[in-house]
Amino acid sequence: MHIPILNLKKQHELIGSAIEGAVLNTLRSGNYILGQNVETFEEKLAKATDCKYAIGVANGTDALVIALRALDIGPGCEVITPSFTFAATAEAINLVGAVPVFIDIDLNTFNLDPNLIEALVTPKTKAIIPVHLYGKPCAIDRIMEIAKRHKLHVIEDNAQALGARLNGKATGSFGDIGCLSFYPTKNLGACGDAGALTTNNLELAKRIKKLRAHGMEKRYYHDEVGYNSRLDEIQAAILNVKLDYLPQWLTKRQILARHYQTRLKDLSSHLIVPNEDFDNTSQSVHVLHQYTIRLKKPKSQTNLRDHVANQLSQNGIGSMIYYPIPLHEQKAFSYLNSVSSNFPNSNIAACEVLSLPIYPELEITDIDNVSDCLKQILTRDLSLV
Numbered sequence: 239m240h241i242p243i244l245n246l247k248k249q250h251e252l253i254g255s256a257i258e259g260a261v262l263n264t265l266r267s268g269n270y271i272l273g274q275n276v277e278t279f280e281e282k283l284a285k286a287t288d289c290k291y292a293i294g295v296a297n298g299t300d301a302l303v304i305a306l307r308a309l310d311i312g313p314g315c316e317v318i319t320p321s322f323t324f325a326a327t328a329e330a331i332n333l334v335g336a337v338p339v340f341i342d343i344d345l346n347t348f349n350l351d352p353n354l355i356e357a358l359v360t361p362k363t364k365a366i367i368p369v370h371l372y373g374k375p376c377a378i379d380r381i382m383e384i385a386k387r388h389k390l391h392v393i394e395d396n397a398q399a400l401g402a403r404l405n406g407k408a409t410g411s412f413g414d415i416g417c418l419s420f421y422p423t424k425n426l427g428a429c430g431d432a433g434a435l436t437t438n439n440l441e442l443a444k445r446i447k448k449l450r451a452h453g454m455e456k457r458y459y460h461d462e463v464g465y466n467s468r469l470d471e472i473q474a475a476i477l478n479v480k481l482d483y484l485p486q487w488l489t490k491r492q493i494l495a496r497h498y499q500t501r502l503k504d505l506s507s508h509l510i511v512p513n514e515d516f517d518n519t520s521q522s523v524h525v526l527h528q529y530t531i532r533l534k535k536p537k538s539q540t541n542l543r544d545h546v547a548n549q550l551s552q553n554g555i556g557s558m559i560y561y562p563i564p565l566h567e568q569k570a571f572s573y574l575n576s577v578s579s580n581f582p583n584s585n586i587a588a589c590e591v592l593s594l595p596i597y598p599e600l601e602i603t604d605i606d607n608v609s610d611c612l613k614q615i616l617t618r619d620l621s622l623v
């Protein structure tokens with residue numbers, strides 16, 4: 239059996255000729271920076287995210303940094319963000335000189351628990367960066383309510399959730415700014431690094447455009463210190479091709495996820511599957527960047543999750559742990575002196591989560607094989623549970 243966690247080579251076999259054509263056209267155009275491809279992509283992306291403006295940048299981390307800068311968040315400011323996310327979310331806060339303030343998650347959603355926000359707000363708090371982790375919208379409606387009450391900015395880390403919706407509204411369009419990553423493994427992935435910011439605010443859009451290009455609006459007139467963080471024409475050409483496939487890819491991800499739900503149902507005493515309908519016609523849409531299960535904490539010393547991941551791998555099935563160490567436990571953030579017991583759910587998630595293969599190029603039979611293998615491992619090694 240060979241079912242990797244992701245198979246970008248297979249994706250390229252299916253749609254590669256259109257991508258190669260778009261790249262070749264760009265190479266032949268002689269125009270490589272901030273040209274027609276970027277402009278077209280920004281227009282298409284704005285529509286896809288219910289936003290008036292989309293601005294392409296070099297990667298998702300830069301998008302977060304630029305979003306913070308555009309909102310004048312820097313030294314002396316605190317920014318609330320989940321302790322269970324990819325490090326870039328908190329790195330960006332550090333990179334602008336502000337202090338990340340970690341908040342625990344809700345284990346049912348893996349997203350920040352809005353009930354914990356108000357206790358963390360201080361006079362220095364200037365913003366919240368919620369994450370729509372794994373492609374599931376966080377409680378952004380409640381977060382917006384709280385942010386409004388405390389006059390806080392909201393930057394949505396939408397890196398994993400392009401196309402997701404809450405109550406009919408696209409993630410990334412609730413807060414001041416949404417940040418996207420097109421890292422190759424994302425639901426919409428470039429063939430290299432790329433990212434974008436989305437906003438409905440014209441002034442912010444102008445400032446972001448300036449910041450991505452050395453702080454200049456007029457060439458060689460630098461209004462402020464900015465970045466070299468432009469989206470490449472070649473990557474934009476690729477993203478333009480792939481963006482058209484995104485709706486059908488989402489439908490396929492949802493079909494696969496529904497099949498996992500059916501096949502894993504009778505294992506519910508050992509594992510927890512995402513509690514969702516996975517229907518893209520409903521008002522709230524999870525885009526399944528990851529299909530992440532939890533393997534319940536074992537009574538024995540052996541970590542059941544690690545054991546299962548290992549056994550899957552021996553059977554040719556890929557899986558991934560997003561993320562094995564919560565941010566409050568990472569060396570890079572040890573200077574914050576976080577108290578681990580303040581993040582019980584992040585700690586549990588880090589020990590129990592396992593993401594299974596889910597991507598449009600998979601077939602239903604692949605999901606059957608992964609599910610059967612999981613069942614076999616859990617039945618055989620039941621003494622571990």
Ligand SMILES: Cc1ncc(COP(=O)(O)O)c(C=O)c1O
Pocket residue numbers: 297298299300323324326327369395397398418419420421431432433
């Ligand atoms: C939640 C989250 N935030 C931020 C990023 C950073 O994006 P990039 O890798 O494009 O810098 C990523 C992806 O890598 C991510 O998953």
